Amino acid sequence: MVIDSEISAVNIFICFFIVVYFFIQFYNNFDMFSKKKFIVWLCIRIAVVLCLICALLNVKWVSTPNATTTVFLVDSSLSVKEYKKEIETYINQQLLNKKARDKIAVITFGREPMVEVPISKNIKEIRLETKPNPLFTNIEKALSFTADYFPPNTNKRIILFTDGRENIGSAYEVIQKLKSQNVNLYIYPLKNKLNTDFQITAINMPHYVYRKAKISAEVVVDATSNGEGIFRLYSCGNKIIERNIKVQKGKNTFLFQVPVQNIGNIKYTGEIEFREDTNPQNNYINVSTMVINEPNILVIGNKEDTKNIENLLDSLYIHKKCYTPLEVPSDIDFLSGFQEIMLVNVNHKHISSELEKSIERCVREQGIGLLVIGGENTFALGGYEDTILEKMLPVRCKMRGNKKQPTTGLVLVIDCSGSMEDESGGVKKIEMAKEAAIKSIEILENEDYVGVLGFSDRLEWIIPFHQLKDKEKIKYDIGKLKAKGGTLILPALTEAERVLEKADVKVKHIILLSDGQGEKEGFQSIISSMKKQNITLSSVAVGQDAEKSLLKKVSQFTGGRNYEVANYYEIPDIFARETYLVTKKYLNNHVFVPRIVSDNNYFKKRDLPELKGYIGTGIKDGADMILQSDKEDPILAIWNYYLGKVIVWTSDLSGKWSSDWIKWSEFQRLWGKIINEALTDYDDRDMKIQISQNSCRVFVYLDSGEEKSELSAQVVLYGSEGMQKKINLKQIRLGEFYGQIVLDRVGGYVLTFHIFHGGNEVKRTVRTVYLDYSPEYDINQCISVDNFLLTSDTNILDKSSNLFDLPIVLLNKSSRSLKHIFIPLALFLFIADIWIRKNY
Template identity: 35%
Template sequence: MTLEILRPYALIIIPLAIVFTFVMTRFMIRMTRKKKISVLTARILVFTFLALALAGISIKWKIDTTTTMFVVDSSDSTALHKDEEEKFVKDALLQKPKKDKMGIITFGSDSLIDQFISKNNSFNKIETKPVGTYTNIENGLTTALSLLPQNNKKRVVLITDGEENEGSAYKIAPSLLEQNVDFKVYKIEKPQGDEVAVDNISIPEKINLGDEFTVVANITSTVGTSAKVTLYSGREKRGEMNVELQKGSNKFVFKDTADSGGFKSYKVVVEPNKDTEVKNNEYSSFTNVQDKPKILLIEDKNGEASELEKMLIASKMDYKKINAAAAPRNIEELNQYKTIITCNVHVESLNKGFLNALEPYVKDFAGGFIATGGDEGFILGEYLNTPLEKVLPVYMDMRGKKAIPEMGLVLVIDHSGSMSGGNQNVKKIDLAKDAALKAADTLRDVDELGVIAFDDQVTWAVSRQKASNKTEIKKKIGAIGIGGGTTILPSLEEAYKSLKESKTKIKHVILLTDGQAEQSGYDPLIEKMKKEKITVSTVAVGKDADTKLLQGIAKKAGGRYYYTDENTNIPRIFAKEIFMAANVYLNEREFTPRVVSNHQILNGVLVDGKLPNLFGYVASSPKETARVILQSDEEDPILSVWQYGLGKAVAWNSDMNGKWSKNYVTWDKNLKLWQNIINYTVENYGDESGHVDVKNSGSKGEIKLTTKNAGEDLTVNAVVMAPDSTSKEVKLNPTSPGEYTGSFDMKQTGVYMVSVRQNKGDQVLAAINSAAALQYSPEYKISTQNSSLDKMLTEMGVSYIKSPSEVFSGDLKAVISKTQLTPYFLSLALLLFFIDIVQRKLNISFKDLFKKRKEDKKLQEAVEPTVKKEYVDYEKSSETPLETEKHEEKDSKDKKSKDKEDNKLDTGALLDKKKNRYF
């Protein structure tokens, strides 16, 4: 331990202060000698402590404790070497001196504390798991330096494969040297196996429709091997070649033609004969194909879109017609088209990818959507509570004054032995149960549902009850099993009895069977049903069903008859039948549509304000912000439109196959009407007002908009669609005049679609689309160059260590700990200065204060018995004779004791002395 004086010349103040203080005593005329000495001493000490404080005196001593921080690489590239890393740390800790401390940090892209700094040598395994998609050595070392205590010798032991792909370890070298850190690195040696990786692909950023272009794939290999290289555009294979890969870099060129517009993703996949890691065998990119608007026609049954197709051909519009089963499956495929038209398409015919992507396609990417009706469209096509309903300008169900009253429904389902048959490995009874489950989901909570399962006996699988308890109802439906023979009449009789007691306005029975049953006895029951306004629809399953009987029951009971030899249609039939039972959705009658709104769609269409008659439509309810252009004679929407986000949607509630619209098919203004409808959805916000640049930086996507629409009232948001079709909205903030930026997480490999919109209040000024691609983690790249870690060690003069025994070897540069005494000297000077003021200004002697305190204590002890006696005398005045006698005896004893005490202390004299002192 040594003493350090930073400014020794400040100590000259001490003798000067002593001389000055003695000179000042000449002016202390009124002070006693004793007080002068006290003041003189205090002042000399005050000046002495101030001089010592100014001198900057500190105590220094050497630190003999070392803190070692293990920084362990836990990225994906070292995952197979975790055991080696743990063993290295364990073996090293066996040689750690007991007085030293240690801690453990793991890192990948981020850094985590695996073990806090302590003297404890116990270590079993690495518990933490940082994000392993990147190796950021810089982050790990920075975290270690921030945790190392300042008053210890410092050692950092880095355990890594050195394959840094984020940050730069080289930046930390100055900090390590400045802080005298003993820096040691143990490198994980990974044997280079047979490895093939797609390094990148290059593709033009923008191309025109119809142009031929090249896609160049760069593939790196550590071994010579044969492989198959395939180029995909979306889900479509665009090229394939069998190649011989050479060790090192390989380049292959594909040619393709831009046959559709919009942003298109491309992916190269390599399948080598020799390989170790498959995650780096594919690489994605994209291009923007500039083209004129293209229309997609989707039909469920052949011929449904024929009339619209003729009009598109006559209008010389670019279009493509497909079956619903081939509908696009993601936002990228939808964005190839400016408008999509569905012609009487049932929702179950569309894939989930299309349904999930439809809303963002219209709302965020400015797509157009037109839905036409028919017996499989709108509510009859089960659009209720689907993305189709969300995008369209109409609600599927009836609302307001046209709301459907409560319904009582009884399902009479055949579960005889023949229902165990079927096709496609699916039993008919299972499909019947699925249909019952769908019926339960379709009904509202205010409706009632009962389920009868019949064979040669009648069993209530679900007693008629409110459909609100769907969980319990579905559980009971699921328990229906296979039975014996078939008898229908008793089951219908049971359904009649139950519905007769129901208070619902609509009462309906759905009978499903695949077999034969009683041929007579139905008419009296049907007549009773008619009186109770109970209707019956029948479903014949397969050619063995008694179709004549079932047709007759449905016709006489006011219901509908269905036949299906495709068992998978059964659930769809049940759902449709529930809506048909309400007798309000399907309207098959002649009427003249009425114009209720003047709109650009009617420009050049109306002749004397008249339109041809229609022969049917599917009823729905207009949404609050929708614009109804045409409506039926019952005020149901026929043609309605609205703006949905950036895009536009149109609902045509009649058909376009000529069944209900035969007068329109031959009408000379029909072409103009549909040209106007399609052009309305094609109109879009241009991208002349700015430019969007999207780049990926590590696991982040960076969006930058440069726009002419700058201003305080401009808000900019981006919608990002991930490869799995999930979307997220990102706010872009102004960073400079006309420039807005934001970022988003990129966790999935593939192409991210980005739509940036500029808003001023509620008005959308512009919408611009772009994209970005995220590849496999650089952890899986084939390393071909030295890392920044090698450069860092070379410049620091540090080499790799080879074994755990080297961790605690070598002498560390001594660390000197220092404690500044200045604050303590200042505190003492301040205290003594305060005491000096108190003595001089208040004329108080601390010695007299202590003496006075002792005298007061003695006085209190003397007066206390007198006060106590006076109190006792007062108490005696209200005592009983017996209590008085007891107190007198006690007083006698107290008096004798007092007399003895008087001989020791003159109380009166003390009282007089106290009085004189205060007055």
């Protein structure tokens, strides 16, 4: 038994008070009883006092458990994959000697630990089947996890199978903590075989170089033996250097002159090839260099939309590269070479998912500017709503808070003939029609009217024409659309025209979708009536069998639009575009003079040229609206999206709406300011950044160029899949900072360096680093098991001995408080004390 080490002064005082009280009672009652009864009373009193004192001092019962829990902790990284069978055999042999009361568990680990076999007494045989990430070894995390995994009231033993080649974390401190937790650690050493291996370790090049210069590239090759091989260097996919090289065992350094032609962030890939090499995984490496001359802008758009912008950039002597949306490379290394990206009247369906994500990362992580120029293929009409692109913009596609717009009456006339059950690409036409109808419903406002009329060889109002109040119910009812019967278009148009004629709405429109051939004639009367009633009709002809020529004539005569669709997936987007157009507030074709609403450096208080149109949007909270239309909609807006600036111009620059602006004498000067505003604004010419990399460990040194004590520095690490990590750099001298970063995934990383003064950012710059292959393949990075054992001061397992007979040196002592015994006992004895005093 032991006494609690944490005893308060109050408890000591109470104990003292009890003892004093005992002596006073003893003195007062000395002559009350006979000698025999007095002795009984005295013993009871002493027992009560002792019980109370023991309870107050929290006396505990300390015991040592008889059972032991053994956890087999198995390294499953790449460097020890050849030992899997050996480890399984060893564990299964040892299980034959396990004592019945003992428990075992199996945990495997690579980058992270995974439980292979939960703690149990009844394990006869194990097979290592879990697959932790094998590209990294984190012994520290595995040991910490295992130490917390042990159940209470048991002795603890870990059998660690490893080669000691830890490349993430540091196990040494954890091993010391294991001792304080009474965890017995034994190591089953796995020694690697030394194979012939040639590794390209680094390519050292300056970060900033000038175009048409020649730079020196220092190439480091490590080898486990002498050999002859080939070194190649690629730039932008083209081989620019190929040389025969000879290496000796150890570190080898080669120097090459590299010509520089392109501008921007240029990615170089170096590779080596040796015939005797047994490990090709570490034979290539990437490095990036920023080639500068003048600002470099990427223009994405079709030629007819970008021609005026190209002329503008040429007049400003700004270097540019122009691509159509379908041709532009989407990888982030390419995009990182530009200080600004311009999207010019680009429909979202022409922007690949990879390109959109890469643009977002460049703006968010690297501070590259984004300038979006409008046109009829942008914003709501271009499918930007609820996309990553819309999230980046200072405007939203759905207009809110605008002055009251004309109420719209929309009838969706949808072909429900049997052919609408046909499939293409795994989707039925009727299902795409349902999705299209739902999209239209979502776009309309609650004040608008809508009806969904299905037709085949008979008519059915799926949604009777009425004011849009309950969107969810309407969308549910749209699911009742079913395909059956033939195709009769004329009765459907007559019915739709009938309900719209009576509707009290300003805008009356029909969207007709059909995939078959109906009547050939008899339409003149109905379309003439539509025209008199100002009812417009747009048609969507689906597939080769649709009555395309007839639908086109009906659409043109009523002032609507005609679409011919081969890909069924396009139907919902067409319905959405049509619904946006028919509401008369997204596509604004009228003449107005933009109004300056925000103080800025772009425009002075002067008369601006007229615009003839724009795409309606809504300004977001936190964005700065610089110009607005006569309807108070954004024309020019800007905001910061993480590190980058995003600017939106909701009119065009092709000349359709902006011809007066393009002819304006101030056009070049003012748009030069707008373009410069979005350019990457970091400048690190007075900063010094040194980055040294040892496999997955990156060491950074930053000299801010200023000796101020109030400075602080931070580097933000951006990896693939949106991974982000912030590392505060340690100040080693005034204005100088140092830090270490661990890369725990293979791939490219962007490092954004921030310098703060008094909490405000004063400087920023960006670098790119790569972890091209797992450190498990690095012949320099990993320490040997012998060094690990020497440093960690642990027990080496004798493979021939029965590990379940090994002595448990560090016993897991458990203690239990005896308050629950002493307090009731004291109470019982106290009652006995009272009984004796009353009866004697």
